[in-house]
Amino acid sequence: MAKLLAKHGVSVTIVVTPLNAARSSSVIDRAVATGLSIRLLQIRFPAEAAGLPPGCESADCLPSYHFLRNFFAAINMLQQPLEEILIDLKPSPSCIICDKHISWTADTCNKFQIPRIIFDGMSCFAQLIMHRLYFSKIHETVSPSELFAVPDLPDKIEFTKLQLPGYFNPGSVDIGDFREQVWKTESQAYGVVVNTFKDLEKRYLDEYRKIKGGKVWSIGPLSLFSNDDLDRAERGNQASIDADQCLNWLDNREPGSVIYACLGSLSRLSPDQFVELASGLEISNHPFILVIKGGAKSEEIEKWILDSGFEERTKERGVLIRGGPHKVFTGLPMITWPIFAEQFLNEKLVVQILGTGVGVGARVVIHLGEEEKDENKVKRDEIKSAIEMVMDEGEKGCERRKRAKKVGEMAKRSMEEGGSSYLNIGMLIQEIAQLGNSKHGIE
Helix, strand or coil: CHHHHHHCCCCEEEEECHHHHHHHHHHHHHHHHCCCCEEEEECCCCCHHHCCCCCCCCHHHCCCHHHHHHHHHHHHCCHHHHHHHHHHCCCCCCCEEEECCCCCHHHHHHHHCCCEEEEECCCHHHHHHHHHHHHHCHHHHCCCCCCEECCCCCCCCEECHHHCCCCCCCCCCCCHHHHHHHHHHHHHCCEEEECCCHHHCHHHHHHHHHHCCCCEEECCCHHHCCCCHHHHHCCCCCCCCCHHHHHHHHHCCCCCCCEEECCCCCCCCCHHHHHHHHHHHHHHCCCEEEEECCCCCHHHHHHHHHHHCHHHHCCCCEEEEECCCCCCCCCCCEEECCCCCCHHHHHHHHHHHCCCEEECCCCCCCCCCCCCCHHHCCCHHHHHHHHHHHCCCCHHHHHHHHHHHHHHHHHHHHHCCCCHHHHHHHHHHHHHHHHHHHHCCCC
């Protein structure tokens, strides 16, 4: 997003903690070398003061998700040091774009009279559903496993309460007060930027804009803005395999024949669930790339891989990547495996609305830190079945691939000059500039 703004002639300052600076500094350095006006300022993360291990600066580094309250407490401690930076920052910022979960930025923006634009990784589809649930309270009128339709949506979308995000379906870690503060300050923000594009979810974007008084700018998909494969490869944590190795391996496979299995940066499978995933990939008989996350259970997972002979047995058609995901793929069908947060909402968008995916059959949200519950496990046969459906060469499989390819092409067009997201970033910059001019009495 910083690169996109800078490409439109804006000077951008990114304020991050040391760990997160290290994750993105090489990408930013390359952008600066091309002439983009971006600077990276570091702010110390008070991990130990909040009862966290030293260097624990991101949710994916938490030794256990029972430390979530400590993590949010540490985030709240960042307000004063950031305000000290703002006092001396030249030129003073025209607006602050921040993660919606950093709720104290609402106070800071009010204090410094700076427009607060919040960023949230959720789609407009998910945002609209969250809004309808919050005000209808319909989930409070049904039993936990009873299907209900979310009211006032362009399509009939059904869930059970057990499939809803933590705000409506809390887990054992009580962070309800933080969630309520996020919701309150979100509604006070000047506007929202969303990592989506108009053609993906136009009806839901239009409805969400009505709720937000038109102050919603769809500027994605941001992952397609960079033409630099190295930038994409260096997103997130360092992986155990070189990007070129991975791409060379893919080049030796038939196009569209490889399953890429990666469950994101925060999801942590229990060892038993990992065994089911790996076994499902193996019995599917399709080539695959499997990303293995680090974390508290990684030693147990690695022991199973070694003892079972899985890696050796599948080495001719499988690649295991330890660490982070590599490349962003677009225009391909998806196998959806919702685990937590708003992922069941995303699954409805991909499978039901867009028709570009197949679900593995996950039934309930697995809250962070509650991965060991055996009754929620997705079995290897269900995974194999989903793989067979998405790789099907028949009429349904071909139609799904055709739709996915079309979505990929629309995504690329949206980011190109004259595309909807390209125009939206220009409109956002123009609006913020006009706000600044009126503030200083400039017509």
